[in-house]
Amino acid sequence: MAQLFEFDDENLASKTESLALNEPYVPEPLVVEDVPIGGGVESRLAKSYEVPIDLPYQAGKRKKNVTDFQPIRVLGKGSYGKVILVKDKVSGRLYAQKQLKKASMVVNAKNYERTLTERTILERVKHPNVVKLFYALQDFDKLYLMLEYLEGGELFHHLSQERILSEKVASFYVAEIILALRHLHLHTGVIYRDLKPENCMLNRRGHLVLTDFGLSKVSTESSSLFGTAQYIAPEVIQGERYDTQCDWWSLGAVLFDLLTGSPPFTGNNNKKIMDKILTQKVKYPFYLSQDAKDLLIKLLNKKPDKRLNCDTNFNDKVKPHRFFRYINWQHIIDQNDVEQPPPIIPVVTNSELAENFDSEFTSMKITPPSSPIAHSVLEKIEDESRSNSTSSFIAIKKPTADNKYEESVYFNGFSYTHEDNLMELKG
Numbered sequence: 001m002a003q004l005f006e007f008d009d010e011n012l013a014s015k016t017e018s019l020a021l022n023e024p025y026v027p028e029p030l031v032v033e034d035v036p037i038g039g040g041v042e043s044r045l046a047k048s049y050e051v052p053i054d055l056p057y058q059a060g061k062r063k064k065n066v067t068d069f070q071p072i073r074v075l076g077k078g079s080y081g082k083v084i085l086v087k088d089k090v091s092g093r094l095y096a097q098k099q100l101k102k103a104s105m106v107v108n109a110k111n112y113e114r115t116l117t118e119r120t121i122l123e124r125v126k127h128p129n130v131v132k133l134f135y136a137l138q139d140f141d142k143l144y145l146m147l148e149y150l151e152g153g154e155l156f157h158h159l160s161q162e163r164i165l166s167e168k169v170a171s172f173y174v175a176e177i178i179l180a181l182r183h184l185h186l187h188t189g190v191i192y193r194d195l196k197p198e199n200c201m202l203n204r205r206g207h208l209v210l211t212d213f214g215l216s217k218v219s220t221e222s223s224s225l226f227g228t229a230q231y232i233a234p235e236v237i238q239g240e241r242y243d244t245q246c247d248w249w250s251l252g253a254v255l256f257d258l259l260t261g262s263p264p265f266t267g268n269n270n271k272k273i274m275d276k277i278l279t280q281k282v283k284y285p286f287y288l289s290q291d292a293k294d295l296l297i298k299l300l301n302k303k304p305d306k307r308l309n310c311d312t313n314f315n316d317k318v319k320p321h322r323f324f325r326y327i328n329w330q331h332i333i334d335q336n337d338v339e340q341p342p343p344i345i346p347v348v349t350n351s352e353l354a355e356n357f358d359s360e361f362t363s364m365k366i367t368p369p370s371s372p373i374a375h376s377v378l379e380k381i382e383d384e385s386r387s388n389s390t391s392s393f394i395a396i397k398k399p400t401a402d403n404k405y406e407e408s409v410y411f412n413g414f415s416y417t418h419e420d421n422l423m424e425l426k427g
């Protein structure tokens, strides 16, 4: 059995702290140096500590706008819009540009309060297993979030090739998800709430990175909730007060999926799935080991207070659990690829080809961004997003009168009022 390395919460905190306080970083274009296939551990390690962090603010440098990025290809589609691979025309650096149609982001007054709180909290999220936000830009009808480009694609893209994962392989990814969720819970107070396979992506080195966190929560009770019914905790479905425990249920559902090829409750519509989540017992396939089954039973407990809590039980119940016998937690925290290599190293021959993404998307035609308008409004925001890569913002359009919209921009808990920002509603 692999020896488990002891560490405590302070150790974890100081690790994430040191990432947050990284020394000045001179960005190197991600596209230049492709790791050759079979390039060996050393060549991967050469890039291993290239954790994308804040682009340093360079005084006097022209502000970025959407047209500074050349669209390359579509990577995927979410409920708010497309995600496109783009290249900074100056640095050659690649980003995943998440486009969000403003019209679909109108939020109601109740959610609005929560949104502001969440923006403030999300400002503090810095973790290697959580996607980084580099810039937040906008034009007339869309917001553009320039995210760390996760070249390995969705974990489940690789899973669909392998069908199911061995327990050893699954334990690696689950360990990385646990670290990301614990960071969100313990250091930022964020409940991820809709952990689902599509949000588990791999970076170039094969490490799992959670995407899309927080954004779905700023929406109204939207399709994002129903799109993920299979992984949602019973208490969330019932509309009860829920806390971080709901994420540990979702982790159980994702683990079940990794080990068996489908989530614990399925059905041809969401109502059926949700009924089953509330009322039915999980059926565990005979081929699961006792260790896997034991962990799943503890996570997929319908009573949140009886469910395994990986935050409070981490040191005494989770870390020593036999399901994690192949895991050296310190190596997972350190992302030590020599001692604990990621099980799947995504094949990337040329980053711009987006080889790990579905050709249904990568072959799509790209529509150029609409004409730049109101960029000046965001100058202050861009300044701040340079100095804080994980900042987030939201712009809300409120219909006023005579076919006009008033646009308010909220950024890290601050709101920017633009008296002059009345724009004609086109079309």
Ligand SMILES: Nc1ncnc2c1ncn2[C@@H]1O[C@H](COP(=O)(O)OP(=O)(O)OP(=O)(O)O)[C@@H](O)[C@H]1O
Binding pocket: 075, 076, 077, 078, 079, 080, 081, 082, 083, 096, 098, 131, 147, 148, 149, 150, 151, 153, 154, 198, 199, 211, 212, 215, 216, 224, 357
């Ligand atoms: N940072 C990223 N790097 C590379 N590809 C990404 C990145 N973020 C998202 N994608 C791709 O784009 C797809 C759509 O992502 P997006 O987050 O918009 O939608 P989603 O996960 O369905 O969530 P939702 O619809 O709830 O917003 C993902 O499934 C993924 O394939």
